[in-house]
Amino acid sequence: MSVTAAKGFTAAGIAAGIKENGGPDLALVVNDGPRRAAAGVFTSNRVKAAPVLWSEQVLKGGAVTAVVLNSGGANACTGPRGFQDTHATAEHAAVVLEGHSAGEIAVASTGLIGLLLPMDKLLPGIEKAATELSEHGGEKAAIAIKTTDTVHKTAVAGGESDGVAWTVGGMAKGAGMLAPGLATMLVVLTTDADIETPALDTALRAATRTTFDRVDSDGCMSTNDTVLLLASGASGATPAYDEFAEAVRTVCADLARQLIGDAEGASKDIRIEVVNAASEDDAVEVGRSIARNNLLKCAVHGEDPNWGRVLSAIGTTAAAFDPDRLNVAINDVWVCRNGSVGEDRDLVDMRYREVRITADLSAGTESAVIWANDLTADYVHENSAYSS
Amino acid sequence: MSVTAAKGFTAAGIAAGIKENGGPDLALVVNDGPRRAAAGVFTSNRVKAAPVLWSEQVLKGGAVTAVVLNSGGANACTGPRGFQDTHATAEHAAVVLEGHSAGEIAVASTGLIGLLLPMDKLLPGIEKAATELSEHGGEKAAIAIKTTDTVHKTAVAGGESDGVAWTVGGMAKGAGMLAPGLATMLVVLTTDADIETPALDTALRAATRTTFDRVDSDGCMSTNDTVLLLASGASGATPAYDEFAEAVRTVCADLARQLIGDAEGASKDIRIEVVNAASEDDAVEVGRSIARNNLLKCAVHGEDPNWGRVLSAIGTTAAAFDPDRLNVAINDVWVCRNGSVGEDRDLVDMRYREVRITADLSAGTESAVIWANDLTADYVHENSAYSS
Numbered sequence: 001m002s003v004t005a006a007k008g009f010t011a012a013g014i015a016a017g018i019k020e021n022g023g024p025d026l027a028l029v030v031n032d033g034p035r036r037a038a039a040g041v042f043t044s045n046r047v048k049a050a051p052v053l054w055s056e057q058v059l060k061g062g063a064v065t066a067v068v069l070n071s072g073g074a075n076a077c078t079g080p081r082g083f084q085d086t087h088a089t090a091e092h093a094a095v096v097l098e099g100h101s102a103g104e105i106a107v108a109s110t111g112l113i114g115l116l117l118p119m120d121k122l123l124p125g126i127e128k129a130a131t132e133l134s135e136h137g138g139e140k141a142a143i144a145i146k147t148t149d150t151v152h153k154t155a156v157a158g159g160e161s162d163g164v165a166w167t168v169g170g171m172a173k174g175a176g177m178l179a180p181g182l183a184t185m186l187v188v189l190t191t192d193a194d195i196e197t198p199a200l201d202t203a204l205r206a207a208t209r210t211t212f213d214r215v216d217s218d219g220c221m222s223t224n225d226t227v228l229l230l231a232s233g234a235s236g237a238t239p240a241y242d243e244f245a246e247a248v249r250t251v252c253a254d255l256a257r258q259l260i261g262d263a264e265g266a267s268k269d270i271r272i273e274v275v276n277a278a279s280e281d282d283a284v285e286v287g288r289s290i291a292r293n294n295l296l297k298c299a300v301h302g303e304d305p306n307w308g309r310v311l312s313a314i315g316t317t318a319a320a321f322d323p324d325r326l327n328v329a330i331n332d333v334w335v336c337r338n339g340s341v342g343e344d345r346d347l348v349d350m351r352y353r354e355v356r357i358t359a360d361l362s363a364g365t366e367s368a369v370i371w372a373n374d375l376t377a378d379y380v381h382e383n384s385a386y387s388s
Numbered sequence: 389m390s391v392t393a394a395k396g397f398t399a400a401g402i403a404a405g406i407k408e409n410g411g412p413d414l415a416l417v418v419n420d421g422p423r424r425a426a427a428g429v430f431t432s433n434r435v436k437a438a439p440v441l442w443s444e445q446v447l448k449g450g451a452v453t454a455v456v457l458n459s460g461g462a463n464a465c466t467g468p469r470g471f472q473d474t475h476a477t478a479e480h481a482a483v484v485l486e487g488h489s490a491g492e493i494a495v496a497s498t499g500l501i502g503l504l505l506p507m508d509k510l511l512p513g514i515e516k517a518a519t520e521l522s523e524h525g526g527e528k529a530a531i532a533i534k535t536t537d538t539v540h541k542t543a544v545a546g547g548e549s550d551g552v553a554w555t556v557g558g559m560a561k562g563a564g565m566l567a568p569g570l571a572t573m574l575v576v577l578t579t580d581a582d583i584e585t586p587a588l589d590t591a592l593r594a595a596t597r598t599t600f601d602r603v604d605s606d607g608c609m610s611t612n613d614t615v616l617l618l619a620s621g622a623s624g625a626t627p628a629y630d631e632f633a634e635a636v637r638t639v640c641a642d643l644a645r646q647l648i649g650d651a652e653g654a655s656k657d658i659r660i661e662v663v664n665a666a667s668e669d670d671a672v673e674v675g676r677s678i679a680r681n682n683l684l685k686c687a688v689h690g691e692d693p694n695w696g697r698v699l700s701a702i703g704t705t706a707a708a709f710d711p712d713r714l715n716v717a718i719n720d721v722w723v724c725r726n727g728s729v730g731e732d733r734d735l736v737d738m739r740y741r742e743v744r745i746t747a748d749l750s751a752g753t754e755s756a757v758i759w760a761n762d763l764t765a766d767y768v769h770e771n772s773a774y775s776s
Contacts, residue, residue, distance in 0.1 A: 045700060045703035045704055046702075046703040046704070046705075046709075046711060047699045047700055047702060047703030047711045047714075047727070048703075048711070074696075076696065076699075076700075077695075077696050077699050077724065077727055077728055077729070078728055078729070079712070079726065079727060079728030079729070081728075082728070112696065113694075113696025113697070113699065113700065114695060114696040114699075114724070114728075114729055115729075116729075218682045218683065219607075219680065219681075219682055220681055220682060220683045220697075220700065220701075221700065221703070221704045222700065223696075223699070223700050223703060292607070293607075293608055294606045294607055294608060294682070294763075294767075294771070295606065295608045295771050298767070298768050298770075298771035298772040299771065299772060301768065301772045302771075302772025302773050304772065304773075306501075307465075307502060308462075308464060308465050308500065308501025308502040308611075309501070309608075311435045311464075311465050311501070311502075311611070312433060312435055312464075312501065312608065312609065312610065312611050313608075314434075314435060315433040315434040315435030315436075315609070315611060316433055316434070316609045317434075321434075323434060323435045323436070324467070326435075336465065336502070338467065339435070339465055339467060340465055340466055340467030340469075340470070340502075341465070341466070341467070341502055341503075341504075375682075375768055376768055377765035377768045377769065379682075379686070379768075380686050380689065380763055380764055380765045380767075380768060381765065382686075383682070383683050383686035383687065383690075384686040384687060384689045384690025384692065385690055385692075
């Protein structure tokens with residue numbers, strides 16, 4: 001599982017002392033080759049953390065030999081000093097790992113915004129992690145990048161090409177500030193398939209577009225979102241593009257679902273499917289509007305099939321629809337038909353964690369699924385006390 | 389105060405039995421003339437309640453002789469039957485008030501979406517309200533339109549023209565689903581100034597653009613928002629347009645501030661001022677993005693001057709700015725300078741209900757103020773239990 005499921009990768013996760021509670025907070029993932037192809041997708045927030053600015057540059061080269069990730073501090077909004085710290089992190093890792101170039105080392109950080117990282121702890125932490133690199137280190141790496149995540153997240157998929165097995169594995173952290181473009185999260189995917197950088201990039205962008213970009217826990221977009229895909233070629237397998245892309249999508253979808261399942265304070269996972277839209281963009285816009293409606297999120301928390309709040313959310317979009325032809329189902333009960341009262345809302349059973357909302361726009365044939373969470377007192381508590 | 393502060397108006401507020409708790413739930417406001425000029429602004433939600441669809445038509449005629457308002461049910465998403473009920477409400481009021489035309493009677497409703505109104509209670513309620521119409525009825529009318537409002541809201545302003553006094557008064561209800569375009573609310577303003585419909589309309593639109601359109605309690609836009617301005621001409625005063633428009637703006641700003649001060653579950657009122665923006669549109673876009681950031685709203689609730697969440701909200705907009713030139717003050721302490729750590733966050737005192745956030749985009753000279761609320765466990769509680 002995790003980032004060492006694929007051949008050609010070693011990883012480690014250790015406690016460097018960045019987190020005040022002494023928990024694991026530093027992960028190292030190394031691509032031992034023979035190939036070092038890589039692709040990356042980053043937050044679309046215009047306020048980008050130092051490690052995002054750094055790693056975007058690294059990825060332009062199309063090769064990544066190692067990734068240093070830390071929890072306990074986002075290194076965002078930290079000015080020139082913060083960028084120097086990220087640069088120093090990559091330089092130090094290049095020295096420690098020997099024979100590596102800082103320009104091929106990606107860095108990712110997560111935690112509080114606006115604080116400088118304790119470099120006196122982070123740099124020695126890289127040395128310690130390097131001594132613990134292992135083909136079985138993926139699990140520990142996944143644990144070390146957690147912030148308010150209650151569980152670590154890993155996934156794996158793969159296939160066979162000409163009788164040679166290949167694998168795509170990955171790890172993710174999420175929990176809060178999860179919203180499109182991307183959700184707040186760090187994700188590292190690895191594969192031992194032999195894939196060139198352009199195909200990696202295409203597969204990764206296609207996968208994130210319909211997975212990580214379609215989870216919306218709290219409508220808040222992070223400054224640090226990073227998804228990396230590294231290919232070692234160590235399996236010797238060269239899968240067909242479609243088969244490989246599907247495996248990448250499977251792993252991303254699996255991890256995205258895990259992010260929603262462990263979102264801060266959430267008690268419900270909400271699957272919002274918009275159907276019969278005039279375009280996919282319309283379906284996504286409507287899905288996101290529903291996903292971000294605080295009143296609806298509260299209603300779902302209260303197990304109240306309040307379809308009026310779904311309609312009022314749809315009504316704020318520019319999507320093509322006629323208000324009198326909107327239909328809404330909650331857990332498959334069509335409580336709203338033709339923009340008005342439909343089946344008996346008492347038929348809706350909302351006791352389980354997963355709640356399904358279907359919005360039928362009656363305007364075309366396109367559809368999209370957005371995953372969201374309910375809004376709870378626990379979310380408020382967790383996020384009003386986070387930095388204190 | 390309220391809608392009977394201006395001469396030429398009578399009003400009443402009674403309990404018609406629409407609300408299950410037996411509280412006041414029906415208000416009637418009548419313009420006794422001599423003029424019946426009127427202007428209206430309605431929700432920009434594309435899913436509009438029946439009374440909004442009806443009143444939009446009425447306002448096209450430029451004359452309103454009476455307004456029937458009810459709480460206890462929004463009559464939204466109620467299909468053709470809901471519209472027939474609104475029509476019947478206006479027709480019945482026209483008969484009861486004698487000499488009135490249904491086409492000049494506006495209707496406004498507030499409460500749960502997706503339920504038909506109990507017309508067997510509402511219609512007799514109009515008869516009862518008509519018998520109680522009084523020049524002192526404004527306060528009772530303001531009380532009758534409350535839903536989850538804890539207090540009723542009224543405001544008044546005015547002036548003198550050629551030695552003749554004139555007045556603008558108003559009432560509002562709000563509490564939840566408060567977001568731009570407009571906030572969820574019903575507002576009726578009255579004036580005894582002698583103003584023609586076009587000038588009323590211009591003054592009302594100008595006033596709502598910078599007041600009701602700039603409060604954002606929970607990012608949710610209602611299906612029922614209605615703001616009406618009725619002019620009786622009863623004072624005989626004909627104020628200069630600018631003076632009149634300023635009085636309308638004053639009353640709207642006062643009522644808007646009261647809406648934020650009584651928003652569902654809120655413990656803080658947040659005044660977000662965006663300064664040095666390249667355009668007013670940019671300032672409003674940034675202000676709204678900050679106003680809707682759930683993580684920031686939680687931080688304010690926790691009295692945590694978490695400026696990183698302000699920056700991450702700014703970063704999601706398309707406004708002109710350089711991330712390295714952003715400055716943020718919380719209660720006048722510039723905790724973020726040049727996109728990075730500024731003054732000591734421990735200097736920020738957030739004990740009081742009003743919290744001021746200033747975002748300096750360093751991109752121009754335009755500015756805007758948006759009012760918002762914090763996000764609390766009480767909000768979650770109130771809105772997860774609302775319809776049950």
